[in-house]
Amino acid sequence: MNLFAQMRDDVLDALRAMVADGALPEGLGFDNVTVEPPRDAAHGDMATNAAMVLAKPAGLKPRDIAADLAVRLEGLERVASAEVAGPGFLNLRLDASVWTQVVETILQDQAYGRSDTGQGARVNVEYVSANPTGPLHVGHTRGAVFGDALANLLDFTGWDVTREYYINDGGAQVDVLARSVYLRYLEAHGQDVAFADGTYPGDYLKKVGADLKEQVGDRFVGTGEEVWLESIRDFATDAMMDLIREDLASLGVEMDNFFSEKSLYGTGRIEAALQALDDKGLIYRGTLEPPKGKLPEDWEEREQTLFRSTAHGDDVDRPVKKSDGSWTYFAPDIAYHYDKIERGFDALIDVFGADHGGYVKRMKAAVSALSDGKVPLDVKLCQLVKLWKNGEPFTMSKRSGNFVTLRDVVDEVGADVTRFTMLTRKNDAPLDFDFAKAVEQSKDNPVFYVQYAHARIRSVQRKADALEIATGVPQLTDPAEVDVARKLAEWPRLVEIAARNHEPHRIAFYLYELASSFHALWNRGNDDASLRFVQEDDVIASAGKLALPAAVAAVLTSGLGILGVTPLEELR
RNA sequence: GGACCAUUAGCUCAGCUGGAUAGAGCGCUGCCCUCCGAAGGCAGAGGCCAGAGGUUCGAAUCCUCUAUGGUCCGCCA
Incomplete structure (x- = not known):
């Protein structure tokens, strides 16, 4: 139940009635009509811009339309008053019963805030996708949290979500990994080793080297790279992926699918993706202009195989094959996204670090070309x-x-x-x-403040349980109580906006606001005992008061669930 | 030279599909509380939304240009 969407429907009904009555001309589009919470609470509970949006196409004065609309909306049960304001806003005050209904709905409907706006369409969210060369670091952590919360959010709004990790196990960096592990392997055999530039010196490879010794004994000692490179590479990337999976698990992130870059090589899949582009006339042999401004020292013009990404919005065409004939990094990435498209996803989302920002346009161009513009790709960049x-x-x-x-x-x-x-x-x-x-326990720490609200509510509920007081029909009398209910009413709308924009941070900010509004009510209870949720000498009143915190807890739990955070039962 | 992102209160940041007098926390000022369901409360001051144009009933929000900062720019991934 989205109160704002319901009211918008009511407004549209009223507008259609005005058309039927001749008060508005036929053929008006209502798409731009909105019903929103007003910025200033003094303007009422909701406001609609209908009159201003329609004034010009209808050839009428906005305030005249608003006045007519006001009369019609005031006839509705849930509208207490409708008042024309400013240039033609219509401010609506809702009947008090609306807010108790919101609270009742939340208590009855486990799915409050969920929506079906995704309509079961399939979306692939690719995130983390760190090179399998070491443990995840802080930058990956942000991407992991962001991608996971976004995936949860889309699931919450009716999408069929696949969480995916692209393993960059096909490039030169896994060879470097293999050489580094080889050094640790020699070290495990008691040799002194030196880590040259271009190898990974991290301690985390010691165990991998020791494990390798455990498995193969001294078979690779004193042999050349051509003997061991491939098998150590596989061994090491497997070990790193185990490490990465554990890292992700410690954060509560679980992928649906790990997609290996290596699986694209030698299988014709890169060739097939590029053939698909070639069939559209988007592959050619040519040379690129040097970057302007600063000419690289070693610049020389070379002919390469290029993707005409400029045909799909990129600034320059991009090489898919190096001048020596091997693939660029972009080629398997094209093949990977082609694979996603062929798997039938309706939408793709990539979560990258901000340092990959220069890669966005070419990736979008590739997806646009390969799907004939049918599959949207949104790339979300996470800053440092x-x-x-x-x-x-x-x-x-x-x-x-x-x-x-x-x-x-x-x-x-x-x-x-x-x-x-x-x-x-x-x-x-x-x-x-x-x-x-x-981890500070204070108001300026949003994590604590939200958890604290939830813990307070649980505390009240434990107290009520001890007194055998059950939650009853909500009674909202004080303005502070109505403020909380009003905030609760915004939840479904907020979720939709966050999901549409692919912005899970909005959920976190909303939860902080909801918690603030709840704490304000709580604090009033400190001064005015009649506002406390448990009235020890009045079971009936308590039952009515307990409904609101129960609803707040439900929404907090729901929202924290999207973020992947467990609500606290009590603070320690 | 070009691309992308950013620029909002002293500080750190929100700001919805364009909507009314632009919000929060910190800091600052004043008052209250020491009650308990601890980990304070209430109020106030503080803004040319980087600048200039444009679009329109209306712009922090959309477009163009400029300034400043960050990231990136064939044969790295």
Whole structure:
């Protein structure tokens, strides 16, 4: 039940009636008519712009349309008053019964806030997709949380969601991994080894080297790369993917599918994807202009195989084959997205780090070309995370020596705090993550404030249970109670907006606002005992008061669920 | 040279499909509370929404240009 959507339907009904009566001309489009919460509560509970939007096409004055509409809407049961304001706004005040109905609905309907706007369409959300060369670090953590919450949000709004991880196991970096593991392997055999530039020196490979020794003994000692490279590469990437899966699990992230880049090679799948582009006349041999401004030192003009991405919105055409005939990184990526399209997804979402921003246009061009514009690709970029502790930059790493890992963060503050905090900024804004503030118990810590609201409600409910007071029909008398109910009424609308924009951070901000509004009511109970939820000497009144916190808890639980955060029963 | 993202209160940031007098937390100022369902409450001051044009009934929001900051720019992934 979305109260705003319902009221919009009522407004549209009234407008149609006005057309039928000749008060409005035929053939008007109502698409731009909105019903929204007014910015200023003094303007009432809802406002519609109908009169202003329709004035011009109807050739009438906005205030005249609004006045007529007001009379019709005032006839509705749930509208207490309708008042023309400003240039032609129609401000609606709702009957008090509407708010108790909202609370009742939440208590009865487990699915409150869910919607079917996705209509069961299939969406693929690709996120994390870190190279399988080491543990996940902080940057991956943000992408993991963002992608996961977005996937939850889309599921909540009726999409059929697949969570997917693209394993970059086909490029040169996994060869580097293999060589690094080989060094650890030699080390496990008691040799002194030196890590040259271009190898991964992290401690996390020691165990992999030791495990390799365990498995193959000394078979690779003293042999050349041509002997061991391939098998160590497989061994090492498997080990790294196990590590990464564990990292993700510690954060509560579970993928539906891991897609291997390597599986695209030698199987004709890259060739098939490029053939599909070729069939559309989008592949050609040619040379690119050097980048303007600063000419690279070693620039020389070379002929390459190019994808005409400019035909689909890119700025320059992009090479898919290097001048030596091998694939660029872009080629398997095209094949991967082609595979997603062929799997029948209706929409694709890629979550990348902001440093891949330059890659967005060519990827969109490829998907547009391969799907004939039928499958939309949205690329969400996550900006950097800066870590702090008590105002000091935080660079500790127990595991890698040079970067803070996902595990470092989760060990420090826990998965729930990590997840919520990562969503307290828009994805494309840089995020300051302060370990001390993230676990601070104060009002300026949104994680705590939201959890605190939930814990308070649970505390009240335990008290009510002890007194054998059941939750009854909601009674909302005080304005502070109605404020909370009004906030609850916004939830379904908020969810729809967040899902449509692919912006899960909106959920976190909403939960903070809901918690604030609840805490305000609670605080009034400190001064005015009649506003407390449990009235020890009045079971009837208590039953009526307990409905509102129960509804708040339900929405908090629901919202935290989208973020992947477990609500706390009590604070310690 | 070009592309993308950003620019909103002293600070850190929200701001919906374009909607009315642009919000929150911190900090600041003042008052209240020490009650318990601890981890305070209430109120106030504080804004040329980077700048300039444009679109329209209406722009922080859309378009163009400019400034500043960040990221990226064939043969890395």
